[in-house]
Amino acid sequence: MRRVAITGMGAICALGHDAPATWAAMREGRSAIGPIRNIPTDLLNIKIAAEVHGYDPLAHFNPKRLLLLDRVSQFALIAAREAVVQSGLDFRDDARGDRSACIIGTGIGGENTHDEQSRRFYEERNPRVHPLTIVRLMANAPACQISMEYALTGPTFAVVSACASANHAMAQAFDMVRSGKVDFAVTGGSEACITVPTVKAWEAVRVTADDTCRPFCRQRRGMVLGEGSGVFVLEEFEHARARGATILAEFAGAGMSADAGDIVLPSETGAARALAGALADARLEAGDVGYINAHGTGTPANDPTESRAIRRVFGAHADILCVSSTKSMHGHALGAAGAIELVAAIGALREGVIPPTANFIDADPQCDLDCVPNVAREKSVRAVLSNSFAFGGLNAVLALKRA
Amino acid sequence: MSSVQETIFAIISKEAGIDPAKISLDSTLKDLEIQSLDAVQIIFEIEDHYRVTLPDRDPNFDTESVSGLIVAVERLVAEKQNAAAAPTVQA
Numbered sequence: 001m002r003r004v005a006i007t008g009m010g011a012i013c014a015l016g017h018d019a020p021a022t023w024a025a026m027r028e029g030r031s032a033i034g035p036i037r038n039i040p041t042d043l044l045n046i047k048i049a050a051e052v053h054g055y056d057p058l059a060h061f062n063p064k065r066l067l068l069l070d071r072v073s074q075f076a077l078i079a080a081r082e083a084v085v086q087s088g089l090d091f092r093d094d095a096r097g098d099r100s101a102c103i104i105g106t107g108i109g110g111e112n113t114h115d116e117q118s119r120r121f122y123e124e125r126n127p128r129v130h131p132l133t134i135v136r137l138m139a140n141a142p143a144c145q146i147s148m149e150y151a152l153t154g155p156t157f158a159v160v161s162a163c164a165s166a167n168h169a170m171a172q173a174f175d176m177v178r179s180g181k182v183d184f185a186v187t188g189g190s191e192a193c194i195t196v197p198t199v200k201a202w203e204a205v206r207v208t209a210d211d212t213c214r215p216f217c218r219q220r221r222g223m224v225l226g227e228g229s230g231v232f233v234l235e236e237f238e239h240a241r242a243r244g245a246t247i248l249a250e251f252a253g254a255g256m257s258a259d260a261g262d263i264v265l266p267s268e269t270g271a272a273r274a275l276a277g278a279l280a281d282a283r284l285e286a287g288d289v290g291y292i293n294a295h296g297t298g299t300p301a302n303d304p305t306e307s308r309a310i311r312r313v314f315g316a317h318a319d320i321l322c323v324s325s326t327k328s329m330h331g332h333a334l335g336a337a338g339a340i341e342l343v344a345a346i347g348a349l350r351e352g353v354i355p356p357t358a359n360f361i362d363a364d365p366q367c368d369l370d371c372v373p374n375v376a377r378e379k380s381v382r383a384v385l386s387n388s389f390a391f392g393g394l395n396a397v398l399a400l401k402r403a
Numbered sequence: 404m405s406s407v408q409e410t411i412f413a414i415i416s417k418e419a420g421i422d423p424a425k426i427s428l429d430s431t432l433k434d435l436e437i438q439s440l441d442a443v444q445i446i447f448e449i450e451d452h453y454r455v456t457l458p459d460r461d462p463n464f465d466t467e468s469v470s471g472l473i474v475a476v477e478r479l480v481a482e483k484q485n486a487a488a489a490p491t492v493q494a
Contacts, residue, residue, distance in 0.1 A: 131443040132440070
């Protein structure tokens with residue numbers, strides 16, 4: 001059976017504007033959660049987030065191109081560029097584009113564009129809507145823009161499943177490469193939806209923390225919003241090896257399930273099925289896995305449920321597992337979360353360093369796993385899992401193996 | 404050059420990235436090689452600037468040529484001014 005290699009990685013998030021900066025911050029246990037600066041906070045009760053700062057769009061795009069790009073597409077392109085450069089692939093060569101998928105997850109698409117045009121319409125009562133509104137805000141815009149930039153002419157579309165969008169998107173791309181439907185894929189997720197009404201909407205769900213994000217810890221008060229993008233190049237394994245590409249990791253499997261339960265509360269059994277499904281799909285035993293990058297939002301509901309789901313699947317081995325949540329550092333980037341978190345998974349495999357769960361104070365007996373509090377841990381691992389458990393009970397777990 | 408003409412030349416130049424010296428009253432948007440998405444943005448900027456709505460596919464309005472756009476805008480602005488100046492009828 002065909003295997004799938006990851007030969008390119010790109011990211012932009014609160015921790016940094018590229019994958020190395022992001023991983024370096026993760027290793028250091030440095031949290032980028034802080035006071036909101038990109039939008040006015042006078043109406044907000046929650047005044048913290050993990051925003052991308054120091055970002056100048058004109059440093060990456062010319063003004064005419066920028067007219068077509070909502071912030072979510074900008075982030076996706078920046079991450080895609082980094083990944084494609086690292087892969088060393090020219091998709092225009094050898095009709096590779098035809099044999100490439102481009103599948104990019106996002107929770108909500110061009111929310112900044114939607115917000116600004118709505119504001120103009122309702123607040124200024126200006127009946128003229130900018131003609132580029134639709135092509136900017138549509139959820140497939142990030143996928144389209146990447147496809148256009150690299151002439152990726154195979155299966156191209158967006159995947160939407162709230163906080164699991166990126167993992168679901170990458171699982172689709174992985175399946176296509178593994179099955180031979182395509183030979184390459186550019187895949188990941190992007191999200192940029194920190195607007196005033198969006199923050200208010202999240203406040204209203206009463207799951208956001210007002211101090212910081214402390215997953216698995218007794219003092220946790222909820223999640224903190226993040227933004228950014230992660231994009232990866234997937235390639236058929238033997239092709240990557242034959243051309244001497246640097247293989248960052250092997251994309252080994254994916255498990256997907258739905259809770260069919262509550263629209264917000266997670267289910268232990270639903271999550272467990274996705275975890276077990278990922279192991280089975282990757283032909284891994286529980287004992288092969290050394291690290292799980294948790295969904296770990298820091299909400300009262302997720303963390304104990306996720307801990308129990310992991311125990312259910314891993315049994316006694318759960319006592320040796322490292323399970324950390326990097327959302328403690330880059331926030332919850334929603335549709336981009338799984339992609340930014342794959343940077344952590346790959347870093348752990350390549351460097352034998354487990355990024356910590358930051359902001360940890362006291363252990364919670366209901367979350368009785370080793371969550372690597374505050375300080376990164378050296379541990380050689382051969383296989384890792386990365387979890388995403390979304391609202392509506394949508395679960396996607398990815399399995400990677402050391403290359 | 405009338406000010407409507409100046410404004411429209413400036414908008415076309417900016418949105419389509421064309422040297423204003425290349426634009427003439429007789430030019431059509433096709434002549435100027437303006438892409439359809441740029442043309443739509445030009446219409447939008449004109450509408451936004453003058454707070455008028457240029458009709459779509461109306462045979463009485465020629466929005467394909469520069470002179471047609473100028474005539475259309477002048478007409479719509481005049482109609483707006485007349486409507487504003489008209490006395491209200493007390494029932």
